[in-house]
Amino acid sequence: MTAQDAIRQRAKELLESGEVATFIGWEAGRFHNQTTPLVITDAADADKLVFNEYCVNTLAKYARDVVARGKVGLVVRGCDSRAIVRMIIDQVIKREDVYLIGVACPGMKDRKTDELLKKCAECRHGNPVECDELIGEAGEWPIPEGRFAEVAEIEAMAQPERSRYFESVYAKCIRCYACRDVCPCCTCRECFVDQRRENWVGKQNNVAENRFYGLTRVMHIGDRCIECGECERVCPMDLPLMKLNRKVIQDLNNLFGEFESSLSIDDSVEPLIAYDLNDREEFM
Amino acid sequence: MSVVENTQAAQIPENWEPKIIAFCCHWCTYTGADLAGLNRMNYPANVRVLRIPCSGRMNPQYVIEALNKGCDGVLVCGCHPGDCHYVTGNYYARRRMMIFKRLLEYEGLEPDRFQVRWISGAEAGKFRDTVMSVVEQVRALGPLNLTREIPQFELPPVPDDDGAFDAVPEEVTA
Numbered sequence A: 001m002t003a004q005d006a007i008r009q010r011a012k013e014l015l016e017s018g019e020v021a022t023f024i025g026w027e028a029g030r031f032h033n034q035t036t037p038l039v040i041t042d043a044a045d046a047d048k049l050v051f052n053e054y055c056v057n058t059l060a061k062y063a064r065d066v067v068a069r070g071k072v073g074l075v076v077r078g079c080d081s082r083a084i085v086r087m088i089i090d091q092v093i094k095r096e097d098v099y100l101i102g103v104a105c106p107g108m109k110d111r112k113t114d115e116l117l118k119k120c121a122e123c124r125h126g127n128p129v130e131c132d133e134l135i136g137e138a139g140e141w142p143i144p145e146g147r148f149a150e151v152a153e154i155e156a157m158a159q160p161e162r163s164r165y166f167e168s169v170y171a172k173c174i175r176c177y178a179c180r181d182v183c184p185c186c187t188c189r190e191c192f193v194d195q196r197r198e199n200w201v202g203k204q205n206n207v208a209e210n211r212f213y214g215l216t217r218v219m220h221i222g223d224r225c226i227e228c229g230e231c232e233r234v235c236p237m238d239l240p241l242m243k244l245n246r247k248v249i250q251d252l253n254n255l256f257g258e259f260e261s262s263l264s265i266d267d268s269v270e271p272l273i274a275y276d277l278n279d280r281e282e283f284m
Numbered sequence B: 001m002s003v004v005e006n007t008q009a010a011q012i013p014e015n016w017e018p019k020i021i022a023f024c025c026h027w028c029t030y031t032g033a034d035l036a037g038l039n040r041m042n043y044p045a046n047v048r049v050l051r052i053p054c055s056g057r058m059n060p061q062y063v064i065e066a067l068n069k070g071c072d073g074v075l076v077c078g079c080h081p082g083d084c085h086y087v088t089g090n091y092y093a094r095r096r097m098m099i100f101k102r103l104l105e106y107e108g109l110e111p112d113r114f115q116v117r118w119i120s121g122a123e124a125g126k127f128r129d130t131v132m133s134v135v136e137q138v139r140a141l142g143p144l145n146l147t148r149e150i151p152q153f154e155l156p157p158v159p160d161d162d163g164a165f166d167a168v169p170e171e172v173t174a
Helices: A003-017 A043-048 A059-070 A079-090 A150-153 A159-172 A177-181 A205-224 A228-233 A241-256 B029-038 B060-068 B089-106 B124-141
Strands: A020-026 A036-040 A073-078 A098-103 A133-135 B021-027 B047-052 B073-078 B114-118
Touching: A003 A020, A003 A073, A003 A133, A020 A043, A020 A059, A036 A043, A036 A059, A043 B124, A059 A177, A073 A205, A079 A098, A079 A159, A098 A228, A133 B114, A133 B124, A150 A241, A150 B089, A159 A205, A159 B047, A177 A228, A177 B060, A205 B089, A241 B089, B021 B029, B021 B124, B029 B047, B029 B124, B047 B114, B060 B073, B060 B089, B073 B089, B073 B124, B089 B114
Parallel strands: A020 A073, A073 A098, A098 A133, B021 B047, B021 B073, B073 B114
Antiparallel strands: A020 A036
């Protein structure tokens, strides 16, 4: 039985028994190499679910939107499960609100190039870190090298070039907030960019406001980023957002010890919500 | 942060004065600045002191906004670690500012334009010296010519669309 058949069968059983109210998976898109996320509430729809190597979307954030209807079942790979763990630590959802069907990730392909997605090539955890049941067996997932290779590339540039590089990034940004909407860490009920009365960030689309948004986004996610790479994947302007996220993660690793966020639900102390009396002193 | 080459002194306009904003913790640095005034100490008028309740209140967004809105440098001051009025505020600030300073430098801001210092309520002299050194460092760097509008250079082409949503597919998959 393929993973897809097992997912359909389990989804049907869970929905029929009433154990979950909704089930989140992927359905076939218009093309054979395209899928879209699917939320079902009826067991009869379970046959629409698919699982293939084009399931590029990370599903976890949909759980937040449908959790009000009752317990949510969803298919989780490495990135989905870490996103769910992130949301549980952030108290967006509760562990008992979700039923996680783990599946080993085969590595997803880019629809346009048919090559491994960038986010999957960089992924460090293909197997779910948290699930209620695992379909099939956990696969081999070697940890790729060069986690901070992109960051080192930018750091090697001289200061004026770095300025110009990021200026061109912010000049391209259209502030569609897709990176925020897809991010499992960005779960504030009201984001600072939507607080129009406070006017944190203006309405104009210019470099200054884009920079304000971009830098604030990185600082807000900072120590919680699960490196799923969804922000970069969904960016319609192809901005290198992980270069910013990974810069912060690299510094946190160098300054406050090795860490990776959201690997288990107990692992809830991120470096920026803690302190150490013996931290490095640079500001004397 | 984007800066047109302004590290050469030749490009600094005449009669230009740096504008620096100092975020000072109410319990230590602000009191220290007050003491500097009481002692009739002279320090440059380029610095505008803003009071915050604690260095832990320092929001990185304030720094970006200050630089975006025309400041040439930002100084953040708080109590020495261990002396925080709220016990732990500056320990959190220390971590946050270490990360944020590196992020700004990564984006191309000169390190001297964003500085953090611990200055206690008794260190009026240190406050004066810090302000003087920051003003001199920023003066040497020249004005911060941040790009604020979308520049007139040629934008790279919009990412190629394979036309999937325009074309009517020959065969719709089930």
